[in-house]
Amino acid sequence: MTAWLPCPYAADYRFDGERVRAQWSALHAVDDEPPPDSDALLQAWVLFHSGQFEQATHAGLALGIDGLSVANRATAAYAALVEPHEPTRIELFRRVHARACAHAAQRPQQPSAWYWQxxxxxxYANGIHVARALAQGLGTQVRAALEATLALDPNHAYAHVALATFQASVIDKVGPLVGAMTYGAHAAAVHRHLDHAQRLAPDSPAVLHECANALLLLEGEARLAEATRLLEHAAQLTARDAVERLWVELARARLTL
Structure with a gap:
């Protein structure tokens, strides 16, 4: 695999350990990640929040199981927000999944292990098309992992959004009846999870952007005004780190299409 592309906003966000610790609660409202318990782990998160995703991934992996949360979040952020080639994105998410499975096997009480799984x-399922992924039985695995995350940590905003988005994708592909009977996907549950995520992280551009996506998947034009409002809110936010800046810019780009 070729070297990762740089984050275009890394130069705008210069973090150090003290600044990351001071802003930890705000920076991690989306994943409810506990503060790092070592300087080495803290420095890996410094790299992540500064937009140095490849370096953060390597730093996290060097710490073994203790660094898998930051390594997986950095890899996923790069794959979703920077990497332009779909085959490379799919491969990166495959790697995150494999690492997260190993993480959950060793530390089953750690929510981030199940979330990244x-x-x-x-x-990955979206990359290979949801219908194909459902035929391979991946839908059940996605739901089980995200529900395990929320059972361990009901305040994991990202997990609420991810579960809602995947259920909306299922309903979009197979319809509400098959979605409910076969995959446990319900429109009411989608809305509950989206509402909960927004209560937990009301000023997260990532949460707002993904909530807009889920609403459009679920109900299309009927929710266009609400989805647009969420994107407009995301586009107007002041990003706290390089990752949030990528989400803000993505929302702004969506609004100009």
Missing amino acids: GDALAR
Whole structure:
């Protein structure tokens, strides 16, 4: 695999350990990640929030199981927001999923292990097309991993959004009846998870953007005004780190299409 492309906004966000610790609660409202318990882990998160995704991934992996959360979040952020080639994105999400499965096997009480397992598999499924992924039985795995995340940590905003988005994708592809009977996907549950995510992280451009996506998948034109409102909110936010800046710019680009 070729070297990763740089984050275009890395130069605008210069973090150090002290600044990351001071802003930890705000920076991690989306994933409810506990503060790092070592300087080495803290420095890996410094790299992540500064937009140095490849370096953050390597730093996290160097720490073994203790660094898998930051390594997986950095890889997923790069794949979703920077990498332009779909085959490379799919491969990166496959790697995140494999690492997260190993993480969950060793530390089953750690929510991030289950979250990255479910989220990466859901994004992999989107990459190979949801209908094909459902035929391979991936839908059940996605749902189980994300529900395990929320059972361990009901305040994991990203997990609420990911579960809602995947259920909306299922309903979009197979319809509400088959979605409900075969995959446990319900429109009411989609809305509950989206509402909960927005309560947990109301000023997260990532959450707002993905909530807009889920609404459009689920109900299309009927929710266009609400989805547009969410994107407009995301586009107007002041990003707290390089990752949020990527989400803000993505929302702005969506609004100009």
